[in-house]
Amino acid sequence: MSKMILYIVSNLESSEITNQLYNILRNINRREFRPKIITLLKEPEDSVYEDFERLKIDIYSLGLSRTKLWLKGKRILAVTCEELQPDIIHTIGYDADILAVKYLSKFKHCSTICNFPYEEYTTALGKIIGKIRDKRYVKYLFKMNCPIVSSYSLRRKLKECYDVNAYTIPNGVDEIYFSPVDKLEISRRREKLGLDTTKRIFISIASMSKIEDPLTIINAFQRANISNFATLVLLGYGPLLKKCKKYNSEGIVIKGKVDNLREFLKCANIFISSSKSEKLSVSVLQALNCGLPVILSDTKCHREILNKDNTVGNKFSVGSISELKEYFRYYTRCSLEYKSKKARIVGETFYGSKIICSIYERMYTQIISQGII
Template identity: 30%
Template sequence: MKHPKIHITYLVSTLGRSGPTRQLFYLIRNLDSSRFRATIITLSPEPHDSLRPEFSRLEVDLECLTATRTNNPFFIYKRLNALLCSIQPDILHSQGFRADVFGLLLSSALLQISSQRNDPFEEYPPLYGAILGRVIAFTHAWCLRHITCVVTCSHSLTQKNTKYGIRSDFVRNGISQSLAITRDVTSLPKEALTFFHLFDRHPVFLYSGPLVSRKQPQMLLRAFLEPDLQHLGLVVLGDGPLLSECRAITNDAPNIFFAGAVDNVDQYLYKSACYVSASLSEGLPNSVLEAFRAGLPAILSDIPAHRELEGLAPRAVHIFRIDNASDLGSAISSFTRLSNIGEVTARAIQDHFNSEKMSAHYQEIYVQMMGQSIEFKMGQERG
């Protein structure tokens, strides 16, 4: 007897280009289509830098509420409720603050699972301000405490959740090794190629991510402006509210190149020698996994997520003391690339950060949730 497919509806704010969206892409791309059916609902219109075209090539139905963040929440609630009643999924899988809130409000007749990819109390106050940020953090934490199943992206984040009273399991972020690194760098902008050419005999380091206070890009920039490090290059990929401040700090220093937000990160990684991050908080950074896939080691700040990466790939990660500019400078100046670093990072991905395994773990959770639901309903009938 052929069993019906389990219908998963994924609820997210948008499919804007980001680490969490990329992880969702890997999860759905590796779903067993003989057992699962997928639908994605986005709450808001897509930003200009969206991964929606990539999702449209997968076996997934795409729905958008086209609600803006200023829309009345009750309006969003009604439209989302009507759409879910029409779709009738078996499981609602939410990701992100807004999705978790609306998902919890609407999941009384559904099984809900949430993918938690950040620490609300470390992420939101720097982003939204001390008062509003803490209100959002407390609200999100309350929601996570009441969602049926919460799965974080790292063991370190699950450990953090205990102090917030959030029960959670973890499935580590993964990355696809089947996506070949684009080694043809001729499509890089002329300015980028010129910059890399200037450092043919010296390492070029790379940071990729938003320019926000949590990431501490200013600390990285000041390190490379020190006299004993100015012979080394730094490429900064990303945009954000601190871009103007970052440019002012560097004052057009010849060893620092701002490439902006790009969709060909792999090509920049291929031309670089090492990834570097001074972040204050992470779930499990997708940018480091991308660096591993390109065969790059990483110099990372001493935070739980980075320590977890070091524990799983000790030969590929060097940790420096957080908020310690001197220790960061020492780590950069003493950098030596292992001759077999590509093999080291490839093994780390295969063993610990494989996107196919990540998706398989989620699929096991879906099946378990459905089984528990059936047992619960049978128990009600017997009662």
């Protein structure tokens, strides 16, 4: 008989977290597993709730405000889980994680930890509130049966900082939706987006924050003095957006938050990340699947990617404008055909959604049969 996997999330807003859940459920073996979802909070305007409905998955929406969630949501959640009797609960997000540890301890449980807690909370909430939230979350992190992280570097960091043992499953990317296109299609897409059809396009997709360090990319591109041959496109939203937008020019295009990230990826040539974080960004994996060579800051999670096949790109020291400047110059003139093919192979082989889903299936089976991994 198939095993019930109950996913508990805050809501189904359009986000990296939700996309990862969607990729699992789109590929999961329905003969072996019966997935169901509980959402805790009201759905936001950018909810992709209907996308999950089309997968014909039962969704139980509590539809609570955040205040009501902590006043009476715990009781409603516990009653719902008692009625469903899942074989395993998989939580994603702060609220779901804490509620599961506190009130659903009788069920087998795994949890996806998307970022290093301290980095995530201090970036989003500021140092004081972020530290308070980090301290609270870590208390429950110690009690989780099976925390899951997206990179080995994040796993090591959790162990070093919190003495927490985690299981590693990389983020997955829809290998069909994110795939290479031919030169004619690239030109057509660039015309539609108002981008130059003759220049090489470097693209970066990340939050405009200190930890993602977009100013290093901008300064390195300016110093490379290649705007006659290349264009830099930065996408993302955050506290540094206003400052970054001052650099908008013929060679530098800063769009902020957009809804069509894939369209930009499919008409670019090279992807760049200057991140200081140990989070393995989905944008990097999407770029690889689109056949884009990558220039990555030398963090441990980025080394994991380049260690799969170092021909897919290069790394530069974190915050090094001078090193990145030289890579801008090199990638403006070098042949990209071989690197592009290798990038696609790495993306599809190691980070394709079908591969990642099969890893989750093995993990679920092991937890259900043995209780822990």
